[in-house]
Amino acid sequence: MKKVAVDAMGGDFAPLEIVMGAILAVRDFHIPVVLVGDSERIRKILADNGEESNPLIEVHHASQVIEMGEHPGMAFRRKKDASVSVGARLVKSGECGSLVAPGSTGAAVTAGLLGIGRIKGIERPAIVTPIPNEKGGHTFLIDSGASANAKAKNLLQNALLGYNYAKRVRHIAEPKVGLLNIGAESTKGSTEATEAYELLSKQTWFPFAGNCEGRDIPTGKFDVVVTDGFTGNVVLKFGEGLGQLFVTMIKDAANRGGITAKLGALLLKPALKKYMMKKLDYEEEGGAPLLGINGTLIISHGASRRRAIRNAVRLASQVAEERIPDIVRETLQEELKD
Amino acid sequence: MKKVAVDAMGGDFAPLEIVMGAILAVRDFHIPVVLVGDSERIRKILADNGEESNPLIEVHHASQVIEMGEHPGMAFRRKKDASVSVGARLVKSGECGSLVAPGSTGAAVTAGLLGIGRIKGIERPAIVTPIPNEKGGHTFLIDSGASANAKAKNLLQNALLGYNYAKRVRHIAEPKVGLLNIGAESTKGSTEATEAYELLSKQTWFPFAGNCEGRDIPTGKFDVVVTDGFTGNVVLKFGEGLGQLFVTMIKDAANRGGITAKLGALLLKPALKKYMMKKLDYEEEGGAPLLGINGTLIISHGASRRRAIRNAVRLASQVAEERIPDIVRETLQEELKD
Structure with missing residues (x-):
């Protein structure tokens, strides 16, 4: 070793x-x-x-x-x-x-x-970060913050890196690679995203699974979601902030809902800790690879x-x-x- | 009328x-x-x-x-x-x-x-969308999807539109306007974001409150968060997806946590519906203005x-x-x- x-x-x-x-x-x-x-x-x-x-x-x-x-x-x-x-x-x-x-x-x-x-052959490094998904596994977001600017070819390279990471390190048999975009159609999105869609469709390294909208990141429809380091970083940190907001909202609802709601929260808490918080615990992973x-x-x-x-x-x-x-x-x- | x-x-x-x-x-x-x-x-x-x-x-x-x-x-x-x-x-x-x-x-x-x-004087229209925040109010994200590409001056114009919306329509006395970015420092971020930071610092229409990282969107630290329609749309839809994921995770924890957790969820549910789901209910708002x-x-x-x-x-x-x-x-x- x-x-x-x-x-x-x-x-x-x-x-x-x-x-x-x-x-x-x-x-x-x-x-x-x-x-x-x-x-x-x-x-x-x-x-x-x-x-x-x-x-x-x-x-x-x-x-x-x-x-x-x-x-x-x-x-x-x-x-x-x-x-x-x-x-x-x-x-x-x-x-x-x-x-x-x-x-x-x-x-x-x-x-x-x-x-x-x-x-x-790789112009810019990229950080790959796991996001928990509805299927109980993880979706890998690449780049989550190494390079703030990305052209279409950088997105293509991120896809190649993410695919290999998901396949080799995470042992996903045939990772589904999606391009983060604002619509499912190939013509949608920023200049970089539409150009990257074309590059991804043409390459033969892995099958390209199409555009991934923001709401599809946590569904598990894709194993790898490709984006630039600006959007990826915003998404990742927004997820952290939103997690915090949900916790605050649940606590608030328990406090305002009277004795019944308070008791409910007390009874539910151990299960939430055991089954939910573990999945959201970044310490479990420990860090994110720079690829x-x-x-x-x-x-x-x-x-x-x-x-x-x-x-x-x-x-x-x-x-x-x-x-x-x-x-x-x-x-x-x-x-x-x- | x-x-x-x-x-x-x-x-x-x-x-x-x-x-x-x-x-x-x-x-x-x-x-x-x-x-x-x-x-x-x-x-x-x-x-x-x-x-x-x-x-x-x-x-x-x-x-x-x-x-x-x-x-x-x-x-x-x-x-x-x-x-x-x-x-x-x-x-x-x-x-x-x-x-x-x-x-x-x-x-x-x-x-x-x-x-x-x-x-x-406005080159591109922008959609403004409320996101619930920790302070119990809303943070207004602009642009949440009208224009996929934005240069620095478009971000400046979005800021002006968002500021006036928060002030006039939402009656926020002195809206805090932040620029969505990947760090708090002025030199951080994509080319567009760093240039927009400079434009926002120079203008005299409203006080500029600095960069807003993704995790700060739901804290309520800013009343208006300025971004391009690509990032804004991804953020908004990712928020929807993540909300769904949290609901799934809570249900899953309740199911796997035995009779105690199930009872807890049952007792807590009415309060969650009354105090939490209402804030997340897009029908309450009905739609998003194109400014x-x-x-x-x-x-x-x-x-x-x-x-x-x-x-x-x-x-x-x-x-x-x-x-x-x-x-x-x-x-x-x-x-x-x-």
Whole structure:
């Protein structure tokens, strides 16, 4: 199993929660990890938890940190020894198979793009994020925020990346790939979307399942929904906000509906927690892969705690096994040969 | 009170549900209406309901109908006597103050654009749609689907339209206008969004409250959220789909949680219906105004039944009273003078 590099200095609760998450991944899944960051602080946490000489845990020193507020591109160029950059170089050199990067999405994308590098033929990396669907599974939204601007060919490339992710990593036999748009007809939508529809209809890499309207994202009609990083990011965050609104509304209804409603809410709550909240729990996944680069990078939420990091390390190791960059590179080379 | 034209042939349940909705608006609010469409069928429904000689109800014959599947622009040009086009002309001539158009959004937008005409200085019309928020009020999303492509200046114009709608029609004293984007910082986002941020910061028509991330749409932090018709339409429909998903998940949790959870759901249900579902009920609103044209047009869902149409007529009459086109025209002319 290839080692997973973990940026121990990224996110709001670094390094403690990040190191603890990596320890949990080692204990629970026996995944070898390399903790990148302030070695003194990291070793202290390892020692406090009796893990200072675990052969599956290495520490790789990095003296700098890219903070949340910094401009990602500028910070990446200036801080050569930032933990996320050092982690990216460990992937680039092949010493690690993947990197888990909690904290600033912009810094992680930049580290992936400039530190690990793009797959030849893919112009822009894309983040793939699972959205729970009515069928009890997940629909994978790509790009959910790596590249704010996308032309039709970028959308086509996102589709290729998303298809391979759903098929290889998520083991969906024949993923249905849809294009996020504002109508079912091929002529509907923005210039980019109508052009992408044409490109998707012509390619022979996978069957194209047509346009996906916003309301179809959570139905499970499609396994992969392709969009630009602007729309994808808005959709993802709107979903978070709407989830919060529904919780508030249910609480409000329970409060205003008298003793009957309050009792009802009390009785229903355990089942909601057990069967519903688990599906909406982002910690279960731990992070979202950045695809389109020559290696595996998992971007974790800035607010990630140990459980999220543990699961992100597991995801990183799984994704790295599937060698998506190689498959995508081969697909694109075959196309160029034609 | 100015008369409201109603396209009696639009939508899945025309003409019966549309005519019944208009009758309800006349009975409940004493709003004068002009029913546009197949006069014979319309009169039959009026007679069946004892309303054949109500002085507040007129019938205006139109021999054609634009169907859901038709290309809006082509259908509008070919079918000069389509009910929605005839309705638009009644607004243009000043005989009616507004038009309620159920059915195809594309046909309604085309009728507004070509039949009623744009406000000078506004390049593209925009649909404004309320989204319930955590504060118990609504946040107005503009454009939620009229124009799929938008440049920065179109976003600025949407902001001006949305601001006036929130202020005049919704009586929000000083509406907070936000720009939908993928980060809070001014440099974040797509090319259009960053350029629009600059235009919005410079204008002096209203205070600009900054970028609104997807998760902030339902918090109520902003009263008006400005975006292009592609993103807006995806957001709106994704919200519908997600609402459905939450309902499915709650039902599923109640079913799997045993007798306790089932009882809880049963006790909580009336309060959810009374306090929650009402806020999410699109029929309460009845339709969404198309702004940026020289008159008032309310676009109603194709699946609208009588209650939705009744409320759409009420909304049409309210919006027409506020003379938004005049206010917007004056604002833009002042700007041109400077």
